[in-house]
Amino acid sequence: MKTPPLVLLLLLTVASYCQQQQCLQSEFSGEAAQGQGFRQELGQGVAFSVVPMGRNTQEPRWGWLKIRVVDESKVIFAFNPSDENWLLATPDWGSAFIGGFNSDVNRAIEYRLRDLIFPLSFDDKQKLREASGLIYSAKTPEEEGTALAALKSMRLGQIKFEIMDYRLGAGKPPTSVDWVKFTGVVTVPDDFSLSEKLIAAKLSLRYVDCPPVLDEVIENIRNSKSHEFFLASETAAVEAGR
Numbered sequence: 001m002k003t004p005p006l007v008l009l010l011l012l013t014v015a016s017y018c019q020q021q022q023c024l025q026s027e028f029s030g031e032a033a034q035g036q037g038f039r040q041e042l043g044q045g046v047a048f049s050v051v052p053m054g055r056n057t058q059e060p061r062w063g064w065l066k067i068r069v070v071d072e073s074k075v076i077f078a079f080n081p082s083d084e085n086w087l088l089a090t091p092d093w094g095s096a097f098i099g100g101f102n103s104d105v106n107r108a109i110e111y112r113l114r115d116l117i118f119p120l121s122f123d124d125k126q127k128l129r130e131a132s133g134l135i136y137s138a139k140t141p142e143e144e145g146t147a148l149a150a151l152k153s154m155r156l157g158q159i160k161f162e163i164m165d166y167r168l169g170a171g172k173p174p175t176s177v178d179w180v181k182f183t184g185v186v187t188v189p190d191d192f193s194l195s196e197k198l199i200a201a202k203l204s205l206r207y208v209d210c211p212p213v214l215d216e217v218i219e220n221i222r223n224s225k226s227h228e229f230f231l232a233s234e235t236a237a238v239e240a241g242r
Contacts, residue, residue, distance in 0.1 A: 023211070024194055025187045027204035029164075033179040034063045041195040042186060045073025046120070048159065054101060054176070063169060063176035064099030064108075067161065069118040076122060086118050086125045090132040092220040094227030098163070099177040105168055108229040109177060112163040115214050117156045120192055127154060132221045152213055157192070160185040173231075187211060 030038040032050035039049040046069065054063040068085040082088040087096040095116060099108045119125040131154065134147035161184050169176030188194065189210060199205060220226060 021210045022190045022207050023187050023209070024190050024192070025185065025204075025206050025208045026194060026198040026201050027183065027185050028198065028201070029181075029183045031179065031181045032065055034176065040184070041197065042069070042157070043188070043192060043194040043198070044120070045071045046118075046157075047072045048184065048186070050098075050180070050182070053097075061169070061171065061175045062101045062103075063178065064097055064101070064103065064105075065177055065180060067096045067098070067114075067116070069116075069157075069159075071122060074122070082125060082129055083122075086128075087116060089119060089125050089129040090117070090217075090221050091136045091224035092217075092227065093224065094229075095220060098180060100229075102230050103175075104229045104231050105174045105177060109163070109166050109168065111227055111229075114161045115217050116159045116161055117213060117217055118159065120155055120157055120188070124154065124156075128156070135218065135221050136224060148218065151218075155189050156213065157186065157188045158211060158214075159187075 028040045028048075030040065030050070032038040032052065034052045034054075037049060037051045039047055041047045049068045051066045051068055052063065053066050066085070067087060069087050070085055076083055078084045085096065095111075095114050097108075098111075099105050117128075119128045128151070131147055131150040135144060135151065138144035138147055161182060163180050163182050165181040166177065167179040168174040169178050185204075186198065187208065187210070190207065
């Protein structure tokens with residue numbers, strides 16, 4: 001007996017839905033300032049934080065913020081920067097900093113909406129570092145295609161980080177990001193154990209189809225310096241720091 005077309009279409013739709021991996025999505029918000037950071041546990045020991053940087057005795061007028069994701073439950077010796085900040089597993093380091101030494105702070109703060117990817121374990125961090133490094137260094141379409149396939153096959157978390165408000169330090173031009181207010185939308189595979197706080201945010205907790213790695217993220221890996229906002233010259237940096 002032949003299966004009616006409408007029934008066949010329904011069965012195919014259900015099968016496709018069942019095969020589509022589901023993700024959990026939740027939201028958080030916070031503030032960070034020079035002298036006061038922000039931390040949000042994501043789950044399974046992995047934490048998101050915004051950490052004040054700079055303002056040391058040698059460069060007291062420069063202040064910026066570092067966005068970090070790392071497993072804080074394990075002690076790991078840092079052999080490269082990505083060991084202590086998993087966001088640095090891709091070449092797009094500029095997305096992990098708000099401002100910086102010798103930075104054009106006015107331009108840097110205009111980078112408000114950031115799509116960030118992060119691994120779910122240290123081993124995954126190593127794989128992400130390798131795959132994104134291959135995308136960055138690919139010389140042929142075939143090499144890039146292989147690297148992209150490896151990246152897109154990974155189980156990754158994603159964070160849509162948006163700066164909602166900010167305050168810059170004094171100076172013309174300013175040399176410090178003194179305070180930011182932000183929101184974050186975090187998306188992880190549904191077998192990742194979200195933190196109790198993110199689960200408790202019932203108004204924002206929801207199941208969604210796991211999103212692909214966004215084209216913008218891939219473009220940021222290819223053009224890793226697109227979010228570096230350095231001042232035009234060393235002289236300008238010295239003048240700004242006075």
